[in-house]
Amino acid sequence: MENTVTIHMVASLDGFIARKDNDISWLTSNDDYPQGVTLSDAEIATFLERIDCYVMGSHTYEHALELGWPYGDTPVMVITSRPMQPKRESVQFYSGDLTSLLNNKLKPSYSNIWLVGGAMLVKEFIRLKLADEIIISIMPVLLGGGTPFFDELDIEQSLHLKDVVSYRNGMVELWYEIIN
Numbered sequence: 001m002e003n004t005v006t007i008h009m010v011a012s013l014d015g016f017i018a019r020k021d022n023d024i025s026w027l028t029s030n031d032d033y034p035q036g037v038t039l040s041d042a043e044i045a046t047f048l049e050r051i052d053c054y055v056m057g058s059h060t061y062e063h064a065l066e067l068g069w070p071y072g073d074t075p076v077m078v079i080t081s082r083p084m085q086p087k088r089e090s091v092q093f094y095s096g097d098l099t100s101l102l103n104n105k106l107k108p109s110y111s112n113i114w115l116v117g118g119a120m121l122v123k124e125f126i127r128l129k130l131a132d133e134i135i136i137s138i139m140p141v142l143l144g145g146g147t148p149f150f151d152e153l154d155i156e157q158s159l160h161l162k163d164v165v166s167y168r169n170g171m172v173e174l175w176y177e178i179i180n
């Protein structure tokens, strides 16, 4: 099966993915960039339908449950070292080697695999060379502090810019291929 492992995160221009108080109001924007595109609800739904499986760290999972689950019934693999009870049927937990998770469990079953955070897990995927692409959506805001997207990655990684899309609400989406 052909597979793509995509890292997707939303960040502030100063590179944070979460505020210190976990407030998420900055993820929506009232900015107006007339040349930017706007996606209809139907276009967003069609795009999301193509995602076969989400992978996330346990902090992201717990925060998503608090906020109101945005992943529907799409299978979700939560990475944790703790024993956890699933709150939804679509959720499974995994503890162990991440390369083996990808090669033996996810890639044989799912084609379009999305890693949606958080920062801790994203860095592990890049260091282990498990991801093919990074899509980063930059919101028009400086948060001044919080959880950084990348602090010390400890490796250098070359990227190829595949696309840039600017949106009417001031968000800029940068799509990179990871050159492994």
Ligand SMILES: NC(=O)c1ccc[n+]([C@@H]2O[C@H](COP(=O)([O-])OP(=O)(O)OC[C@H]3O[C@@H](n4cnc5c(N)ncnc54)[C@H](OP(=O)(O)O)[C@@H]3O)[C@@H](O)[C@H]2O)c1
Pocket (backbone or CB within 6 Å): 008, 009, 010, 011, 016, 017, 018, 022, 056, 057, 058, 059, 060, 061, 063, 064, 079, 080, 081, 082, 094, 095, 096, 098, 116, 117, 118, 119, 120, 121, 122, 124, 147
């Ligand atoms: N802006 C965005 O697009 C975006 C996206 C995602 C998340 N976020 C936000 O970012 C914050 C969470 O990010 P985060 O970096 O703190 O946490 P995270 O990556 O979501 O979760 C970290 C946890 O994942 C587990 N984990 C990571 N690697 C593991 C491994 N190799 N083996 C076993 N378990 C492993 C550990 O769980 P245990 O401690 O349970 O063992 C670890 O404490 C939240 O506020 C969330 O809302 C923002």
